[in-house]
Amino acid sequence: SRLPQLPPTLCSNITFIPLSLPYVDGLPLGVESTSKLPIHKVPYLKKSFDKLETQLTEFLKRSPQIKLIIHDFAQHWLPPMVNQLRINLVYFSIFSDSTNAFLGPTSEMLGGSRKSPEDFTVVPTWMDYPNNIAFKLHETVSHKECEDTLSDLERYATVLLNCKILKPIVPLGLLPPPLTSVDDKGDENLEALKKWLDSKQEKSVFYVALGSEVSLSQESMHELAFGIEKSGLPFIWVVRKPHLVEEQFCRQGRTLPLFIEDMIPPSLKNVFSKQGMVLRGWAPQLRILAHSSVSGFLTHCGWSSLIESLGLGKPLILFPIGSSNLGLIARLMHWKKVRFEIERNDVDGSFKSDLVAACIKRVMVDPEGEQLRANALAMKEIFGNEELSNKCLCEFTQAIENI
Template structure:
């Protein structure tokens, strides 16, 4: 049978975080639309939150999450947990091994695409005779920073301060590194039994190839270095810009759109700090103060962290007319696409940045200190598409004045003119669906080979 006619059964198994589940779903949807049979595996609560307009050859496979002491009842994703509780979620995820094994043994799967947390999965599939690929949902810069799998598995677990310098194996000009406060927070979310470094290393070492959410037009040197570090194929799957649009009938979006329609082009900055960024009450005061002192119109999406109750008293009345407060989940892609939006105060998450740069919006970089967000903050400043808010390296503190100054630099000051131009030019890469789909096509070809 010709490879173009051959159809695969592919299992997809992401980590229990929506920043992972949604990129994995993009890959799953693409493969299903190509006629491959796809089994998308997660826990019931997470699957219920997915879109319903999925291709018919994409099947959602529910696996109940085992309960462990310390994991709050009903919690099935990182969005429902403080970071210090995430290690319990990893323990419960590891306990899915028997259920995954049983499913794979009876389902006739050809390939499984899995996440970093399932460090045990390559061993399982090798015993069954299934091919596995590790899909890294971050940019290529982040795994390049972490180094070869042998070091991740066999080396000592790095101390937070070890990761605040550029590693010796980075063979291209770069100043990308973590700040101490970012790694101190990251360590709170690691399972002391099996570190994230070990999980990533074993996922790399046991896979046929490593897929990365990137493209050479943006990260040619990190992608090249990854193949050198891993000694196996590294397949960029493109940036996976979001394809689904929210219904224009949503009443809240209609109201916000009307508000934005009255604003000048590129005059409004969007405050989108993600759903899982923890900001202390003290920092919320400085954050709100900086937004207010910037003097510019804004849309602030306030989620669970921080909750609406943490907004300083009197803030909303003082910014009435100039600021629009949106509580809960927001249609970020649609907001960013509006002509009135001129920039985003970003937590530096890769998915959010892809949406922002896909619309040519410059970045006001405010690292959320989760996962690789700190590395992304330095990368985007290095690439000239944003300015980072100055923060204390030890504790992450900042002042409202420095935040206001950074907002204005990115949005309106002459020194930000090149940043604004650079971000606008990035639409040709980040917003180019035809280009990005070519990389997904390459992924399918590699799996068929």
Template sequence: SFVEFSLPHVHGLPPGVESTSEVPIDKVPYLKRAYDKLRDPLTDFLKNSNVNWIIHDFAPYWLPGIAAPLGVNLVFFSIFNASTFAFLGPPSALLCDRRKRPEDFTVVPEWIDYPCNNIAFKLHEMVNHQQCMDDDVSDFQRMGRLIQGCQFVTMRTCFEFERDAIKLLIKLYQKPLVPVGLLPPLLSLPSNEDNKWEAIKSWLDSEGEKSVLYIALGSEVNLSEESMHQLAFGIEKSNLPFIWVVRNRPVGEGQMNDIIPPGFEKRVSNRGLVLRDWAPQLRILAHSSVGGFLTHCGWSSIIEALKYGRALILFSGASSDQGLNARLLHGKKVGLEIERNEVDGSFTSDLVAATIRRVMVEPEGEVFRANAWAMREIFGNEDLSNNYLNEFTRFIEEFSTSACHY
């Protein structure tokens, strides 16, 4: 049974807000401070419970201090992949704040012991991400304390895709890392409420196999009007059929600002669909008419795309792990990153169009299309995913303190 903990209110956090998708990036630190106020109620709960294990994310840096005296085991679980954590490094590097300036994160760290195709942040990505950092306790300090204090680590990855990064992390952490697998989502059966999908499916059915580009930038990426216009003009110049999921920007109480260029939808109406706010992404990616995905490089979206072998046009959302994911997938040649100014993240519509066409239709893009299609054997393999889940379960069931010396 579930036990509810209400998120405490802190000054600066709008009432009722409980997730990063509900606030601008510069308000995210207030969410972390609110989360930290759960320490006392959680401690009281644990003292009177028979909880043996807590599976937690990067935020509750205070958890080892209350779990250890009570004999509660901890599992650090990240929805990020192993390459991201390999870049971040061992707890000692996370805790010492040796990398203080945004520029420090734009180079491959010295502990990477395998060819990684220059997986590092661009300057504009790190400058943007620092807006969501809490000045009191950085994300890196939170991760460092929790990796040190947990019994073992698990991540949404697998050896078949990231063997080198996983092996390095086991060495850096000096404790077990048990991948939980890629956890590819299952495609549910249509329901009676799927009228929106029926219209989309009808449109997709009329298009050729692997001809359609799908564009979605997640629920938390907010581009400037200029960037949205350049992206739109690039999509238009590509001359390919497309589906674009657009989130309107809030500009005031109850008001939304449509930042699609005026006249864009009319000009592309014969070959494109613009969907507002939400779309059945997994269903769209599963359709045989979709050939490519222009993505903000969130790990969940990448997993969904590669489950169906869709080639990637990589456009980092400039937050969290997205830039590192873009470099990782670019290096593995399952997609191509749109070239951008490293300082301010700006780009041109011509580069957008050229990258789309190269990945989707041009002969030199065949390597991306073939490699992405082959990834179905890993990302779409339900038996493989279930095996990792079973191994994770077994590890918890058979765990003893001696496992710490794994």
């Protein structure tokens, strides 16, 4: 139900088959994705997801025409099931190459040399070229909260060992979204947003969006807000609603209510009304980034967001939050010199507003950011290259047909 409607040209080629997530004690009813959960509740979603094996097996037994399953890292239970049904598996990695390299070979994932969170804070020995790809300690500790009894590395290694396309690896490209495909329906404030952007000087505005997966605490949001204010630069900030689970706790009286307005310090509301725009919920991100007045993106380091930003030649203000591989992506962007990362405490991830403001100004206006702004603009030739992307997709199609 969360997927967008198919365009008419694809309706006859694709059929959606609904599978219902089994009930698991601890997982709120109706929640089907990590975007609706705080990190400590994600293990319950994984337990429920693993219980889908029975439904999927029954469906596949009734569907002998299916010859291929494209899947991600979580379905460790797929290989033994589909082997009996003579169905091929293809693993689709949403991770960057540098993340895959950091995770290492399957032998390392299944109980190798890295045992403690600290072991993941150094560049692994097999990445024997100059780089800085490693986690910060607070990132590895945070990720442990979203794992159940089976680690994500164990899930990942199991599916890799059983997929049919692995060597050679088939690159899908960066899949950059073309601006012409952006659907602005449902954005009632688009004209007001465009008018506000048009009133600003070229390359003067920075855009702030922290993705749909992770919500910051009120304390962290306030610190970030003060940092944005101290930068003194015009901005657009997309503030999302709290997690569904947090809202349920509020209704049950277990925590104080959290409203979007509470995430912005009251003392800044008048200042923000003059300095920038705060958007609630959804925003036309690609349209905003493409505007000539926007010249920087304060991002949580989601891979899709970085592709959109660099595809338009916009430099990055890195603020990796949550779990997964966001920290590794931030280090990659740092290594490629298209960003500055907001300085945080390595142990607990805390940060100060002054450092937020300093990082924003370094990327946007300071002389020391001039080279990275030029580097980001040069990256447009790669990240925004539709011809290269289409070539990769054609080669992927051929690989699938060859199976």
